[in-house]
Amino acid sequence: MKRFIQHFSSLVIAAVLASSVVACNEGKADPKAEAPPPATVVPDLNSNDFKVDRPELFPLATAAEYKAAPALNVTGVVQPDIARAVPVISIASGRVLEIKAKLGDNVKKGQVLLRVQSNDVSGAYQTYRKAVSDELLARLQLERQKLLFSKGAVAKSARGYRAVAHPRHR
Numbered sequence: 001m002k003r004f005i006q007h008f009s010s011l012v013i014a015a016v017l018a019s020s021v022v023a024c025n026e027g028k029a030d031p032k033a034e035a036p037p038p039a040t041v042v043p044d045l046n047s048n049d050f051k052v053d054r055p056e057l058f059p060l061a062t063a064a065e066y067k068a069a070p071a072l073n074v075t076g077v078v079q080p081d082i083a084r085a086v087p088v089i090s091i092a093s094g095r096v097l098e099i100k101a102k103l104g105d106n107v108k109k110g111q112v113l114l115r116v117q118s119n120d121v122s123g124a125y126q127t128y129r130k131a132v133s134d135e136l137l138a139r140l141q142l143e144r145q146k147l148l149f150s151k152g153a154v155a156k157s158a159r160g161y162r163a164v165a166h167p168r169h170r
Helices: 002-023 119-151 161-165
Strands: 095-099 114-117
């Protein structure tokens, strides 16, 4: 049993080392290669403006109502269509929580397309909120020191609040 554990642990270590060697990349990522393909504008065409070779291969049919089941219960595997994948370049890493637009939807400028949970962004936002609250606290302390100084409750030699308000009075 001890020999089995040693053999198993050496296999695990070898697998970890092999995966780390494979995962290493000496070159830097090329942002142009990761960028999505350029958008092409397709003009709205009138179906009467063009002709089809051999129209007998494309018979016309009248549209009719079709009753379909509201749900389809089947077993299977869902796989992504790699040909329809579009790389997204982001300044912060994270996990997509919700997708608000689908492929083919019309979207407008400023519309939320997806929601991402990111430790990078949330950490930066927390730092920003702390800086705002620190600034508010400093302003309140400055106003308090000014009030105390004007009432004579602070000695004239303790004019440290001026250094905060006006750096030239240091």
